[in-house]
Amino acid sequence: MWSTAREIAAGDVVIIWLTREVIQPLHITPGKDFNSKFGNYKHSDFIGIPYGSKVASRTGKGFIHILRPTPELWTLALPHRTQILYLADIAFITSWLNIKRGSRVIEAGTGSGSFSHSVARTVGSAGHLYSYEFHEARAKKASEEFKRHGMDDIVTLTHRNVCKEGFTIVDEADAVFLDLPAPWEAVDYAKTALRKDRTTRICCFSPCMEQVLRTVSALNEAGFTEITMYETLLRPHEVSLVPTLQPIAEVSEKLKKAEAKREEKRLQQIAANKTRSASMKRKREGGTEEDEDEAESKRVKTDDEDAGSKEESSSHLMTRESVEMLVDEEATPMASRAPSLAPPGKMSVSKALPEVRGHTSYLTFACLVPSSTFSAPPPIAAAEAAAPNVEASSSDKIDA
Ligand SMILES: C[S@@+](CC[C@H](N)C(=O)[O-])C[C@H]1O[C@@H](n2cnc3c(N)ncnc32)[C@H](O)[C@@H]1O
Structure with missing residues (x-):
């Protein structure tokens, strides 16, 4: 079945691989030309070269691969x-x-x-x-x-x-x-x-x-x-590049640090409010203890609300931060173990397409x-x- 020689000879059937989608057979006939959008070739160009060769077109503008036929090809x-x-x-x-x-x-x-x-x-x-x-x-x-x-x-x-x-x-x-x-x-x-x-x-x-x-x-x-x-x-399956994922331990460590920072800020704010309230009490001699307490509780509430909205926005930041953590510089150990052609910060993943060909x-x-x-x-x-x-x-x- 087909030629088993190393080199292509006149009369052989070869498979021309133009692209993954365009693959065609060719019967090598001296004197004939093979023209494609990847350039012009003479069949005689292929005679004597090994099967599997990449051949440049006569104009040097394109190239093709010439393969030995198999039932699959x-x-x-x-x-x-x-x-x-x-x-x-x-x-x-x-x-x-x-x-x-x-x-x-x-x-x-x-x-x-x-x-x-x-x-x-x-x-x-x-x-x-x-x-x-x-x-x-x-x-x-x-x-x-x-x-x-x-x-x-x-x-x-x-x-x-x-x-x-x-x-x-x-x-x-x-x-x-x-x-x-x-x-x-x-x-x-x-x-x-x-x-x-x-x-x-x-x-x-x-x-x-x-x-x-x-x-x-x-x-x-x-x-x-x-x-x-x-x-x-x-x-x-479709292969695409996605940002690398960080190890879960690193993500959780970053979240813990951010949480501790937020708690520290909250305690500082409570302490500052208490100091402010004490000094106001001392200054306003005309006001009753009860009035002062009420005014102070309102202030703390307002401050807390402010702090809350700040915290909320900082929690948005947190979220964004966590996302950024996922996309930043380091690759996961899994990804770094596998040799990858993906650019830094990205990895190749393959996912099955939801649609299956009939x-x-x-x-x-x-x-x-x-x-x-x-x-x-x-x-x-x-x-x-x-x-x-x-x-x-x-x-x-x-x-x-
Ligand atoms: C779908 S094609 C076969 C394709 C082939 N299995 C392949 O992989 O290339 C079906 C072929 O059966 C032939 N055929 C249909 N009825 C037949 C019959 N009663 N006797 C012989 N051949 C028949 C048709 O002419 C057609 O070429």
Whole structure:
């Protein structure tokens, strides 16, 4: 599959990485040009340089990276002829279907070949992928790509309608993957193609719950077990810079100091009021003791109110101060332990975005256990069949 040489050669397929969003394949053809908003290049510029090189444009205005294709990069770069499977689903399906080196796998339809490339790498030359596509032009294009990518000894592509004609192999496949609008129409054919000497697996990929329900019914009727449905979701995270947080002990120490300062001020004010009141009493000989006391209590009250409003505003300051404490110079021990590219006083945090990108499809999985050790249960009622996660006796599970 693809070139394993260190340097790029004429005829190779490479992946041009322009930006994180713009990734495209290129078939190196001497004499051709590659033009992009990141500059102009000649294919011959790439011949003889190592895969992974960063190449400056002929005008020196831009640059691109030239990467060796992998199934993961191919999925990001391939020309879309249909909707495709992405890595989260591909990895999960490969794992659940127990696809490994040497496995013999069926997929239908081939579509844009995204799933095919990953499976071909996993099964390797010891295994085989039987791929089926009923759209003639898509089948032809995928066939050309498989050949160009050096996969034609691992993949056999057949142009046919699998819901009408079934598959080309009998009692041979370890796993079947159906990415079709009506997978339930191919379930019996899949059973015929699956080997019967060990437990085999099937996965049907459908965007609507109605399709899942019909598939679950068909799988039940055909005697498949462990019928389970999953949905894989992408959870994007956003990384941003925020002010570093101070350790809680430091924040609490600063708050305690500010509180002590405020108390000291309050006591000073009470003492000053008492002195003032005593001297006024001495000066005003005409006034009664009671009048003086009342006047003094009013004054203390007014002063206290003043002090209160000052304290209040100083407590605003406190709040602002505490916020400032959070944003000032020192990094937290946690942040300082981790090597960071963040500027001083800031740290990088990652948070999951509240919105999750819509799911691509539901994945309905099931097993087919060897017939000698498993007798199919009677067909279950429609309502029961409608519910995914229907399992036959788990004691019947056999793994080869
Ligand atoms: C969504 S695409 C498959 C995408 C593919 N899994 C990928 O990752 O690139 C579905 C393909 O199934 C093909 N198809 C639909 N019904 C079919 C049938 N009955 N037999 C064979 N191929 C069929 C369509 O032409 C289409 O190309």
